[in-house]
Amino acid sequence: MFHRAILIALLVMLAAPLAQAQDQSFAAFVNALWLDARAKGITRATFDTAMRGLTPDQRVIKATQRQPEYGKPVGDYINALASPRRIQTGLAKAKDQARPLEAVEKKYGVERWILVALWGMETDYGAAKDKWDVFRSLATLAYVKYRHPYFRNELIVAMGIMQTNNYPREQMVSSWAGAMGQSQFMPSNVVTYAVTFSGQGRPDLWSNVPDVLASTANYLHKAKWRPGLPWGFEVSLPNGFDTMKSRASFAEWTRLGVRRADGKPFPRDAADIGEAVLFFPSGIKGPAFIVTGNFLVLKDYNNSDAYAIAVGHLADRLHGGLPFRAAWPKDDRPLSRDLRIALQKRLATLGYKVAEFEGHIDFDIRDYIRAEQKKNGMVPDGNPTIALLEKIGVPVR
Numbered sequence: 001m002f003h004r005a006i007l008i009a010l011l012v013m014l015a016a017p018l019a020q021a022q023d024q025s026f027a028a029f030v031n032a033l034w035l036d037a038r039a040k041g042i043t044r045a046t047f048d049t050a051m052r053g054l055t056p057d058q059r060v061i062k063a064t065q066r067q068p069e070y071g072k073p074v075g076d077y078i079n080a081l082a083s084p085r086r087i088q089t090g091l092a093k094a095k096d097q098a099r100p101l102e103a104v105e106k107k108y109g110v111e112r113w114i115l116v117a118l119w120g121m122e123t124d125y126g127a128a129k130d131k132w133d134v135f136r137s138l139a140t141l142a143y144v145k146y147r148h149p150y151f152r153n154e155l156i157v158a159m160g161i162m163q164t165n166n167y168p169r170e171q172m173v174s175s176w177a178g179a180m181g182q183s184q185f186m187p188s189n190v191v192t193y194a195v196t197f198s199g200q201g202r203p204d205l206w207s208n209v210p211d212v213l214a215s216t217a218n219y220l221h222k223a224k225w226r227p228g229l230p231w232g233f234e235v236s237l238p239n240g241f242d243t244m245k246s247r248a249s250f251a252e253w254t255r256l257g258v259r260r261a262d263g264k265p266f267p268r269d270a271a272d273i274g275e276a277v278l279f280f281p282s283g284i285k286g287p288a289f290i291v292t293g294n295f296l297v298l299k300d301y302n303n304s305d306a307y308a309i310a311v312g313h314l315a316d317r318l319h320g321g322l323p324f325r326a327a328w329p330k331d332d333r334p335l336s337r338d339l340r341i342a343l344q345k346r347l348a349t350l351g352y353k354v355a356e357f358e359g360h361i362d363f364d365i366r367d368y369i370r371a372e373q374k375k376n377g378m379v380p381d382g383n384p385t386i387a388l389l390e391k392i393g394v395p396v397r
């Protein structure tokens with residue numbers, strides 16, 4: 001007991017200087033932040049209201065390590081989000097909000113089912129309430145320089161939102177990463193896209209559903225959503241199809257024998273549609289999709305392929321669409337963010353043009369993967385796997 005007491009005392013003695021050092025470091029961060037905030041028009045009163053008494057939130061730091069869309073098979077992730085309960089609730093919500101949805105649809109040219117699906121995906125139609133102090137969350141991320149300087153800038157923008165709109169301090173709540181309201185807009189998105197559709201003078205993304213729906217539609221509209229164009233659809237491929245082919249017009253896909261799984265015809269090509277992309281989110285063993293520019297708009301909202309498919313599929317189900325025809329493979333394990341970044345860096349050393357090293361596997365990267373898969377005798381489906389990484393010399397352990 002005596003030795004244990006000594007050990008505990010030593011640990012307490014060691015912890016105290018560390019905590020004091022962190023307090024001093026955070027205080028220095030706050031002092032430097034004030035200079036930047038003041039330069040961007042934030043008053044001292046607003047700054048003090050936002051930052052008074054804040055300390056770094058260790059829960060936020062731990063949350064940066066979670067990657068829900070990469071921790072399970074893609075099919076499991078999508079089916080959990082586009083669940084039967086969420087479909088039924090979405091249909092009821094669409095009926096309740098029929099009038100504002102009709103007006104929003106007319107003004108912004110974004111189909112109501114996509115808006116309802118995004119609403120359901122982000123906050124379960126408003127049932128999932130924001131619980132985090134937006135200023136503490138953003139200050140924590142800015143302090144540890146997570147994706148620096150993005151969260152530092154978002155923190156100052158959040159102060160501006162409170163100052164401009166005279167929101168009470170207690171209303172400034174968010175997700176752990178600072179996304180606010182039923183639309184889960186980051187502060188800069190609130191400034192750019194939030195609208196007052198109900199005529200109440202200032203946008204209310206926390207409790208005013210017409211504002212939420214209109215702001216979401218405004219976001220998609222400004223991101224170049226094309227009305228009437230599907231986000232994509234499941235397809236079937238003819239026997240012997242060369243999966244190195246990844247981009248074509250709808251007419252060309254038809255000539256190549258690619259068919260929609262639901263039996264419907266492809267949309268008509270138009271000058272502003274661009275190419276439609278063949279996409280295997282879980283590899284050749286899973287469902288195949290043709291996706292359009294509207295799929296990229298959904299990824300602009302949340303840069304995740306699995307998320308965009310889930311939103312699109314939920315919207316389709318709300319509009320009477322059927323479940324996926326092909327089965328999702330149960331052994332599908334998407335790469336971690338670290339491995340995706342390692343893959344991007346390896347592709348760059350192999351001579352491919354890689355735009356960023358944040359772990360986002362876009363369709364250009366998937367074409368590079370196809371080329372490397374073909375070189376190594378693998379099926380060129382564009383899906384990154386551990387087997388591919390091992391073939392091209394990326395350490396996986």
